Amino acid sequence: MPKHDKISDENMRSLFIQARGEMAEGKGTEAVHTLSDAFVSLLKMKPEITNAEAKPGAEYVAKEWTEVFSAELQWPRLGANLIPESIEAGEPKIEFEADQFSISEAMMYYEFAIDTAIQYEV
Amino acid sequence: MKFGLFYELQTPRPLESDQWHEDDEFNIIQEALDQIEFADQLGFDYVFEVEHHFLEEYAHSSAPEVMLAAASQRTKNIRLGHGIIHMPVKHNHPARVAERISTLDLVSNGRVEFGTGEGGTFEAGGFGTKAEDKKAQWEEATRECLRMMSELPYEGHKGRFFDMPARNVIPKPRQKPHPPVWVAASRRETVMVAARLGIGALGFGFETPEEAEERVENYWELVREECMPIGKAINPALVTVGNMMCRPTTEEAVDLAQGGSGFFSFSLGYGMPKNGEVRERQPGREHLFREYVEHQQKIAASGGAIDEPDDESARTLARAAQTGFFTGSPELIRQNLRRYEEAHVDMILMMVQVGDRNHEQTMESLELFGKEVLPEFQERHHLHQQWREQQLDGIDFTVNSSI
Numbered sequence: 001m002p003k004h005d006k007i008s009d010e011n012m013r014s015l016f017i018q019a020r021g022e023m024a025e026g027k028g029t030e031a032v033h034t035l036s037d038a039f040v041s042l043l044k045m046k047p048e049i050t051n052a053e054a055k056p057g058a059e060y061v062a063k064e065w066t067e068v069f070s071a072e073l074q075w076p077r078l079g080a081n082l083i084p085e086s087i088e089a090g091e092p093k094i095e096f097e098a099d100q101f102s103i104s105e106a107m108m109y110y111e112f113a114i115d116t117a118i119q120y121e122v
Numbered sequence: 123m124k125f126g127l128f129y130e131l132q133t134p135r136p137l138e139s140d141q142w143h144e145d146d147e148f149n150i151i152q153e154a155l156d157q158i159e160f161a162d163q164l165g166f167d168y169v170f171e172v173e174h175h176f177l178e179e180y181a182h183s184s185a186p187e188v189m190l191a192a193a194s195q196r197t198k199n200i201r202l203g204h205g206i207i208h209m210p211v212k213h214n215h216p217a218r219v220a221e222r223i224s225t226l227d228l229v230s231n232g233r234v235e236f237g238t239g240e241g242g243t244f245e246a247g248g249f250g251t252k253a254e255d256k257k258a259q260w261e262e263a264t265r266e267c268l269r270m271m272s273e274l275p276y277e278g279h280k281g282r283f284f285d286m287p288a289r290n291v292i293p294k295p296r297q298k299p300h301p302p303v304w305v306a307a308s309r310r311e312t313v314m315v316a317a318r319l320g321i322g323a324l325g326f327g328f329e330t331p332e333e334a335e336e337r338v339e340n341y342w343e344l345v346r347e348e349c350m351p352i353g354k355a356i357n358p359a360l361v362t363v364g365n366m367m368c369r370p371t372t373e374e375a376v377d378l379a380q381g382g383s384g385f386f387s388f389s390l391g392y393g394m395p396k397n398g399e400v401r402e403r404q405p406g407r408e409h410l411f412r413e414y415v416e417h418q419q420k421i422a423a424s425g426g427a428i429d430e431p432d433d434e435s436a437r438t439l440a441r442a443a444q445t446g447f448f449t450g451s452p453e454l455i456r457q458n459l460r461r462y463e464e465a466h467v468d469m470i471l472m473m474v475q476v477g478d479r480n481h482e483q484t485m486e487s488l489e490l491f492g493k494e495v496l497p498e499f500q501e502r503h504h505l506h507q508q509w510r511e512q513q514l515d516g517i518d519f520t521v522n523s524s525i
Contacts, residue, residue, distance in 0.1 A: 002348070076311065097254065102258035102262065102282075105257050105261075108257070108315055
């Protein structure tokens with residue numbers, strides 16, 4: 001079963017289906033933009049993702065939210081970068097430092113975004 | 123489940139001196155070759171050697187192709203793995219990688235495992251590679267390198283990171299269409315990217331057998347359903363890495379292992395951001411081993427507070443280095459390994475040459491492991507191969523895997 005079948009939210013599922021198609025066509029850049037839209041939507045739907053508490057035993061996590069963020073929410077920094085201040089302000093935003101993205105970069109974003117969506121039962 | 127050794131060629135500076143003794147690098151390399159030769163005799167299946175640059179004390183293995191070529195002439199069966207080759211084009215031109223892999227495969231009679239990766243940020247800086255381009259460069263160079271090994275002639279390439287006119291890249295490897303391909307995968311997402319591209323994941327960071335089980339399940343699901351092979355043959359396989367010290371008693375093993383394992387962990391995280399701060403490096407003038415010893419003394423004085431790098435890749439590796447899964451008596455190690463075997467992990471790679479670990483003790487540890495741990499897993503490996511055949515059922519891609 002493709003992973004996107006585990007997504008209940010119709011809009012979210014359609015974004016993952018679109019990104020999957022773009023990856024299959026070799027369009028890494030388009031896929032990363034689609035996945036960024038999906039992840040920003042996900043953060044708006046489930047703001048608790050960024051407030052995730054440290055897992056038991058994760059003594060390395062400090063109390064500062066940025067460190068919790070870096071430990072628990074490892075959105076890949078491959079040129080589509082989540083701006084920490086935008087999350088603090090309640091309006092998550094992704095800035096693009098790169099003009100082009102490879103298929104493997106898109107796959108990294110896809111895996112992270114869709115697994116987070118599944119984990120939070122979207 | 124198969125077993126291999128994993129080498130960084132760690133060369134800590136001596137405590138009493140600011141620089142190495144004249145023979146330190148010579149001894150480390152010669153001892154590693156002795157260990158690999160012995161491991162081959164004992165029945166270990168693989169040796170993997172890293173490529174790292176400029177990482178003083180942590181890894182002096184900057185020319186693994188030379189080490190593996192030397193090992194090929196001192197061994198008969200053990201497979202020779204790059205763990206990994208830096209694929210960004212300024213580190214290694216893809217044509218040179220293809221030539222070297224093929225030549226090593228011929229020299230060793232088809233025993234090469236082609237591990238690929240992107241290298242670290244500090245290393246990339248030394249070659250003028252932008253850190254943000256590393257992954258994209260890895261993909262482009264790996265894809266083209268595999269074409270060069272398998273196409274006659276290579277029709278050439280115009281890409282984002284390099285161009286090359288049509289040439290016949292020779293020699294061709296002994297294994298057809300090319301040796302098994304791997305990628306270094308510290309992050310969970312990279313393991314899944316490996317599955318999507320049909321390559322093995324050298325998983326530097328499995329924390330527990332339970333997590334390994336989850337990754338194995340998801341990895342194989344992607345291989346079956348969503349694979350777009352980067353090469354001409356797939357190598358579906360998952361590996362986990364850990365420190366190994368096998369002694370008659372667990373107490374003795376822990377006592378002998380912890381210094382080396384601790385230094386590995388410390389030196390791995392050295393230079394990585396910690397609490398948001400990046401350490402400025404001082405090439406040629408740092409002394410990691412001395413800092414490690416002082417660090418340990420501080421930890422002991424403070425009651426054992428943990429200090430780990432922010433970066434997930436570094437952190438997972440640091441944890442793997444400190445876990446005791448493969449440190450202990452033969453019975454304890456067998457018990458722990460059975461859990462990975464039950465999770466269908468394909469291979470365990472073991473670091474045995476870390477920190478200031480003593481060569482003679484390492485050889486004794488290898489011998490004990492080879493005689494009292496290895497045989498039971500070798501006897502059961504056919505069951506794992508049957509399980510793999512079930513996973514591969516219905517997959518139409520050509521498979522070249524040594525598992």
